[in-house]
Amino acid sequence: MAEQDDDPLIRQLREQISDADRTIIEVINARLKLVGRLKAYKESRGMSFVDPEREEWMLNYLARANRGPLSADGLREIFGEILDLTKREVARDDAD
Structure with missing residues (x-):
């Protein structure tokens, strides 16, 4: 491990990966806040929070927008998890 820690390229790439990870967390937190606002708005008007048609539209939209290297299956998997997590976090x- 010590040998890897001394390699400047490994160190640089790890720092960039850590930066990307922090950005992912920031974006997920921003998404949770927006979804919380949407949920409150919809519920104040007697609307259902969950909209399966919208979720499917979003997955299809993102699949078309994806330029890789994330596969279509990988995209559906990760956004399926994000949608599930969002519902749990907003309910919490x-x-x-």
Whole structure:
């Protein structure tokens, strides 16, 4: 491990990966805040929070926008997880 830590390219790439990871967290947190606002708005008007047609539209839209290297299957998998996580987190915020 020490040998890897001394390699400047490995160190640089790891720093860039860490930066990308922090950006992912920031974007997910921003998404959660927006979804929380949407949920509150929809519920105040008696609308259902979950919209399966919108979720499917979003997955198709993102699949068309994806330029790789993330595969179409990988995109669907990760956004399926993001959608599930978002629903759980927004519901948890309601309980707090």
